[in-house]
Amino acid sequence: MKIKPINKKLKLYGFNNLTKTLSFNFYDICYALTPEQRQEYIEYIDEEYNADRLVHILNTVAKIIGANVLNIANQDYEPQGASVTMLVAENQVICDDSIKIYDNESPGPASEAIVGHLDKSHITVHTYPESHPDRGISTFRADIDVSTCGEISPLKTLNYLITSFEPDIAIIDYRVRGFTRDVNGKKYFLDHKINSIQNFMTGKTRQMYQMIDVNVYQENIFHTKMILKEFDLDHYLFGVAKKDLQSLEKKKIKQRIKKEMLEIYYGRNIAKFKG
Template sequence: MAEKIKLYGFNNLTKTLSFNIYDVCYAKTEREKNEYVAYIDEQYNAERLTNILCDVTDMIGAHVLNISKQNYDPQGASVTILISEMPMPAETLDPSCNSGLEILSKRETVCGHLDKSHLTVHTYPEFHPNQAISTFRVDIDVSTCGKISPLNALDYLIGSFDSDIITIDYRVRGFTREMDGRKCYLDHKIASIQDFIDAKTLQEYDAQDINVYQSNIFHTKMLIKELHLQNYLFNNDVLEFSPKERLEITNRLRREMIEIYTGMNVYE
């Protein structure tokens, strides 16, 4: 285990981990598209997203101060959690902090706050107007100050969603001081975000890094390697389609994934 840096005063480095995770699906008819969106809304509603973020809070060694959540019409949900590095005595909390907990089941948005940190998640189900392709995007931000690190929750977050395309940004901002007053701009070693992802998970993806080391900015994007068609057919069996149709659907799905991965409409 690497020797810890001894600091003078409070560690006020801000570490921010941002995710975009995409799930792609083939839903041909209008009814199938609407059913897919309804399915996503049910699977990833504000309550489940809250549970995921609370698990992340435990994993990074933080403590929940406040939660706010919301489901949206016609689709989507949001959750925000405010967290602290250390447990907070009840008498020190603002009495309004958790006043909404009793009615969380009636609220459509979730938000949580931390004393130095926060977690947020937003979902965006949608479908292509004429290509029978539906996508589900989830945006997650984990921002911490102090010793706790959001990198500890990487594998859990990837595994919590059907992740075909993943883009991850990690940045460390600000500085803290060592005992002799010397500024410390990074309190842990990192060469790549991939170093914090399980090797078995990485084997399933093509991954690419774009890092700016001198600014403590790290970016990784990942694209699923194997496309098993049955996993992408919503309420349909692969045997319902002819070999030609299967190839066409597979090509449509892969095209959508490549465009999202590259950030370009590459086939226009």
């Protein structure tokens, strides 16, 4: 059953200047047997997520949050990596100095636009492809920040970004800063209900990933980590198939990949791992 939002409208003194920031770290993990294959993986990732592709992704994010793009700065780097910074402003402002307080948590759209009120907000993405010199492991990390001011929340971009990058691991932070004030002088430090970032994901996404929340509700700080539940070795191999490997080799490669993933997920090195 769809939960209807509480249509509670508050008269504000001035503009809704709450700042809401959604930050992602997306990781893709790969195993390549030879130095040549590792280099091919880096080149593949560098091309797949070059500056032009990232600009396209961020343009769609801007549409989802109802923002006009004011300026785009993008750069591909040598030997690898790319960055895009986008400055956005409010779309069509139909503002009567009031806000609606919503009492529901739901996933955002995949790509359709939502009109919101934003002012001098920004969206950024930076990519970091890298590989281990002798263990066969290569990783791709994308850091994304979506920061908005006003009524719309960047949480509505969550579904689109997850499906665009299809990460093996994601580390997600959401923070609301500042306050807005009603005409009677009462401050509002949050203008929408949130118990967990997970509630803004689809059921399909929640089924695919193991998740951990670390939330500080009194500070309006929310943190979610997610890692794929299912492990299929072919998903992580580059330039070779599982069927072409010997049993012992498959076991060692699987251990290396799982160790790498768990170290990233938990944010610490694991001295000994048997998996």
